[in-house]
Structures are given as C-alpha cells and as structure tokens.
Amino acid sequence: MNENIRKAIYDKYIAPTKKERPDYIGVEIEMPVVNLSGQPVDEAVSIETAESFIRHFGFIEAGRGADGNITSAKHEPTGDILSFDCCYSNLELSFGKAADLFEIKSRFEKYCRFLNAEFSKHGYTLTGMGVNPNADINHNQPIQNERYRMLYHYLHSYPLHKNEVAMRFHERPDFGTFTSASQVQLDVRYDELTDVINVFGLLEPYKALLFANSYLPDYPDFLCVRNMLWEHSMQGYNPHNVGMFGKKVSSIDELIDYIGTQSIYCTMRDGKYIDFTPLTLDEFFSRKAVEGEYFDGEKYQKITFAPDISDLEYLRTFKFEDLTFRGTIEYRSSCCQPLSESLTVAAFHTGLKEKLYELKEILENDNVIYSHGFNALELQKLLSKRSQPYFIDENSIEKQLIRILDLSAEGLKQRDLGEEILLAPLYERAQGHTNPARTMLEGIKKCIPMINYIKQYAAI
Template sequence: MKIYDLDEALYNKYIAPTKKDRGASIGIEIEMPVVDISGKAVDEATVLSIADRFREHFRFEITNSDDNGNVNSMTHEETGDNLSFDCSYSNLELSMGKSDDLNILHKRFLKYYNYLQELFRPFGYTLTGMGINPHYNINTNRPVPNERYRMLYHYLHSYRRYEGDIGRHFHDRPDFGTFTSASQVQLDVSHDDLIETLNVFTLLEPYKALLFANSYLPEFPDYLCARNMLWEHSMQGYNPHNIGMFTDKLHSVDELIEYIKSQSIYCTMRDGKYIDFKPVSVRDYFELEKVSGEYFDGSSYRSTTFSPECCDLQYLRTFKFEDLTFRGTIEYRSSCCQPISDVMTVAAFHTGLSIKLDELKELLDKDRVIYSHGYSPAELQDMLSKRELPKFLDRDGLRSQLEAILDIAASGLKERAKNEEHFLAPLYDRAEKLTNPAKEMLEGLEQGIPMTQFIEKYSRI
C-alpha cells in the first residue's frame, strides 16, 4: 500500500466518521470481576450456565460462541445491550447500547446486574466493582477459548523474546487481561472538536487517576491504579504510541494521522486464524513484502509468513487513554471498574466535561496546581496513580482543582437537562478527602478489615 493510499485509508477509517451528522449518544462498557466469596477459583461451567439463563430470561441473541460451543457474547436486538466475557470467564462485561440519557442506561444496567446477582448468590458467587479481581491469584486466569483471546494471551506471553529490543521493563504478569476490569465510555466527537478533545482530556488524566483509582495489586504496592501500568509495561506497550497518553500536543488532523501511522500492528487474520507477530508500525507494515508470525492450528502454534493486505488495517488495536474509534467516537479507557454504587460516575464525568470542553480547556491551560513543577502529563498521571502523592503538590490546591473540574462536569450535565448530575456526588466526596476506592480499600485492609467485606461493599448498589 502506497503512503498516499495509507493516508486516505486512515482518514476514511478514523476521521471521516467524525464529519457525519450523529446524535449525542453515549456508549458504556462495564467489566466486573466474578468472585467466589469462599475464596475458591471460579468454576467456569457455573458462570457459563448463569450466562445462558440470563440470555433466555432477557431474550438476548447469540453473537459469539467459544471453540467449545459456549456462548460468550449475546446482544439484545432492540436496545443493543450486550453481555460478554472480556478475556476470561471470571471477567463479565455489560455493554449498554447507545442512549442519550444516563438514567436510562443506569436503569437497564441495574436490571441486568440484579438478575445476575440473584443467579450467582446460590453458588456463593458475586459480581463486584473492582479494577482487579481480588482472587486474581486463585482463579485459573485462562483466556476464553476463541481465536481472539487465545491470540492475545499468546502475544502477551511472548514478551521475553523482545525484552532486549526496547529500553522499557516488561512486568511478569502477562495474564493481566484475565483479571483486570475497566469502566469505559464512548462519546461521539465532532470533526471540529476532535483535536481539542484529545489534547484537553490528555491534560485531565492525572486528575482522573486520583479520582478513579481502583486496581490495587500487591505485586506492585506503590500503585492504586495498577491496571494502566500493567497495559503499558506489557507487549501492548512495546510501542509506547499504542498505549497511554499522547505525549505531545496535537495541532491538526494531519498530525493525528501521522501519529496513527506510528502505531503498531501486531496481529491479523488469514483463513479464519489469528496470526500474531512482532509489532511493526503501520507506516512500515504496508511496505513489507512478507511478515513472519505464528498461529494456532488447533493443537499447537505454527510459524507462517504472509503478505500484508489493505484489510489488515482493521486489526490495528490500540489502548490509548483517549482512543479514536472507527465509529466517530472517542473511547475513554483509563478508568478502572468502580464500586457498583458509583458505577455511572465515569460516564457522567466524561459526558458532562465533553459538553463544556472550552471551560475545561481554560481551567487546565491555567492550571498551576500540578502543571507548574516541570513534569509532563504522563509523568504526573503515573505519580497520581500511586498511593503516596508527590510532596510538592499542595493538598488544598488539589481539592480545589478537583472540585472545579467536577463543577464543570456538573454544569455540562445540567445543560443536558436530564437530571444526570446526581451521578457525580461520590466524586465530590472523593475530591474532598483526596481518596479513591483503592485507597479506601487498602487503608481498611491495613486496619484488619477482611477483603470479603470490601468485595461485598463494592458489590452493593
């Protein structure tokens, strides 16, 4: 594929959809750990049987099954709501079909959540609102047996081959995808606001880390939000442009396209089989004659070579905190799953702020609370993901700035006139106390409160 053809293909995939006339709809994805309260590994057969009962009760249609014939994705035809399993059968995801009203989405979520909890309860199981499955070292952490997750598991475990390639450290938990849970929201973005939205929300990431951290992992004790670090220091972060934040301010759509060209492809499909390979930038990939990779033949992995094709662009999968999608939306990916009582905070926060982009930009452009100490947004995001806040940050200033950000979000929600601003209430409390769910849990554990109490607390509506 010639360079000018690649530019056009990227423009058509990512930029052109932002020019289409669309409603201001919201898409929400909530991943939740499945936990056996007794402390045993989750039985996958039990989880699958409950998913089947859920499908029959709500009349969801089968959209995907694993290699053993088990249904692992189902969708309600009318609403577009979906139940699936993200990476493993101990990580259940509810994706809500698009709506323009957070209250409607919340009501549908609770209907599904309550029914699932009724089904799980007799088995001593529960869903809970944590970004790390509290039994991550007890569960089997096996990938869902299908092409995509088997490939991803294999690719993430290939990190030892490439440790000498880049000056970054890979952690030793390549199975992290099976036990990490996110709360993600997709919002339509207009062409005129695209670049500004990416720039402004990048500056917001350090404050988000402080508000939404909920993925403490004892193996990385400094972090209250280990989930993002796990992505960044894995094969997903082999190319830093595939993960995390935009390190430089974007000035134009042309710059954004050049950035996308610098991101890496690491998988594609041929004859119904996923092939994974050493990451190569989009810019270079389509100039290659042959690519060497591996695929699963049903019993083991085999080496193969293939030629790049234009359709391979659909397998460019990145995990930016602000990820532009082919739907003309920005997917905000950096937030952990929240306690179920606060489950709508992530969506409400981003929705309100997107309405007041100019006000948010002005606040962050003038910020001297965190952006006056010589650190980049990415460095600050990492610092504010940790338990101990940097000593150079003024605590009162942090509280005031967080509250100012929340006031802008509330103003945006009020402008929508759908009575959605009440979803922000838990965040005001966190801002006042400079706390988050992970910090609250860790402090409780150190005071002798058992983990089971937090599993139960974070599962309450």
C-alpha cells in the same frame, strides 16, 4: 508515509467525525467474578449464570468458543451485550448507544441484580473493582476463541522481545484475565477532535486521583495498576499504542502521522488470527511479506503472509483517549468502579464534553499540578500511586477537583435530564481526598477484611 496508508487512516478514523449525527453515549463496564470462598472461579458457574441471564432477558447468542461455551449474547431491541472479557472471571456489560445516562443506569442495575442473585446461589458475586481480588487464585485462562487465544499467546511472548525495546516488561502477562475497566464512548466532531484529545489528556492526572480502583499486591505502590500493566506488556511494545499521547496534537495531519507510527501485531487469514512482532503501520504496509504464527487447532504454526490495506481493521490500540472508527473517542483509563457508582465515569466525561473549552481554560492555566516541572504523562503515573509526590497540596487539589466537577455538573445540567446527581460520589471522594482503592487499603490497614470491600463494592 505512503499516501494510500494516509488515505486509509483518514477514511477509517477521521472521515466518521465529519458525519452529522446525534450525540450518543456508549458505556462498557467490565466486572470481576469473585468466588467468595476464596477458591478459583469455576468457569461452569459463570457459564451457567450467563445462560440463565440470556434466557431471562431474551438475549440472542452471539458467540461461542471452540469448546462450545457461550462467550457473548446480544439484546436486539437495545443493542446491549453480555460477554466475557478474556476469561470467565471477567464479565462485561456493553450498552447500545443511548442519549440518557439514566436509561443505561436502569438497565445496568437490573442486569447486575439478576446476575448477582444467580451468582449468590453458588457463593459468587460480581464486584466493582479494577482488579479481581482473587487474581492470584483464579486459573486466569483465556476463553477458547480465536481472538482471546491469540491475545493470550501474544502477551505471553514478551520474553522473546526483552532486548528489542527499551522498557521493563512486568511478569503478569495474564493481566487481561483479571483487570476490569469502565469505558465510555462519546461522539466527537471533526473541528473539536484535536482539542478533545489534548484537553482530556491534561485531565488524566486528576482522573487518576478520582477513579483509581485497581490494587494488585504484586505491585503495592499502585492504586491504579491497570494502566501500568497495559503499558509494560506487549501491548506497550510500541508506546504509541497505549497510554497518553505525550505531546500536544496540533493538527489533523499530525494525528494521522501519529496513527501511522502505531503498531499492528495481528490480523486474520482464512478465519485464523495471526500474531507477529509489532510493526508500525508504515513499516508493515511497506513489506512484501510478514512472518507470524497461528493456532491450527492443536499447536502454533509459522506462516508468511502478504500485508493488505484491509489489515488496518486489526490495528489494536489502547490509548486513554482512543479515536475509533465510529467517530467517537473511547475514554479507556478508568477502572471499574463500585457497582453503585458505575455511571460516575460516563457522567463525568459526558458533562465535561459539553464544557470542553471551559475545561481547556482551567487545565491550560492550572498551577496546582502543572507548575512543578512535570508533564501530563509523568503526572498521571505519579498520581496513580499510593504515595503522593512531595509537591502535592491536598487542599489545592481538592479545590481544583471540585472546580472540575462543578464544570461537569454544569455540562450535565445543560442536558436537562437531572444526570448531575450521578456525580455525587465524586464530590465525596474529592472532599475526602480519596478514591475506591485508597479507601479499601486504608480499611484493610485497620484490619477490615477484604471480603467486606468485595461485598460493599458489589452492592447496588
């Protein structure tokens, strides 16, 4: 790989991990907007509710679409952001960096109570699910801004590429409009970087058992369909852009090499997003010209442009453990959780970060799931499904999950803020051998209506 590219990758992703800084937590929670009448979400209702929220909490407008509708707003004192993710039936709350999970929990619940009070006037609600239960009813159209218009166009280009890659594309390229995640960013230090990526990668199969909460009838085998939808879309055209690392990352140099094998598929010129067939960074920057498409306000036009090293800014990856330019790892594999349990994802990761090497010891010596010939990547896919593999012993799984949760609780106790109480719902799941998606599907099997779970998972 060209040394200029290696240096640019190092400066963007590695150098920030060397900076001395306090340990902060960043939380982003996406939530489906649901019309309880079973009709599609009317975007005017979402927009009106967002405008009311902005006025009530003193947020400042940060973005509007080409149609003039609000897309995001920010609260300057806290750094909190309300936005719509991809479309107006997926609302996101992002929180300014905080040192205390209870600070985030308090604001999250305050915001959600207000939003749901407003939504209820129209027979709507935000709920805590990783897939919008009305995914097949909603219009699932992108917000009219440069980024989401480009993304929607890019994801829908998959039929043109079916013969280029050895993978099966699914038939739901609109998945970004109806999938909701719970993501947490934690600061990472240079000397722990490869261990964090490797150890938390080994943890992913256990996380699938605890946090699965995205069921889509199109793919009934999955309790957590979100990750499959990402991986078998144009986002996964290059598998190094999504999911797990697949093998142990042994050094920083190897990590830089890996990032160099990731693909870029978009950039901007003159305020316009351009998307193109994905190219690895090495290939992209070795070309004198790349051909892509951009929207001119009426239709898509072809364009040829010269790559520039500044285009590295537009590398979009969706790894489960995603290294960011902020010197953080963003943990991206968890579904949105029931709203009353939303901080379980952040608490779980925060506690285990404090106990990285004890977690490494547990997982590298695990013989509960890692003694049957399957690696972490394969196990994560298997354990995301409704039917468990033949070798799974539920009692052994329960003991190992409790051991991991106890370790997270110890890490949180070290912080001396009482945050370990936030793990309580996860202990219940481990002991009940369940997760929100499994609980919902077992209830539906007993003739409990879906609307009951929509309301239950919306409660705070």
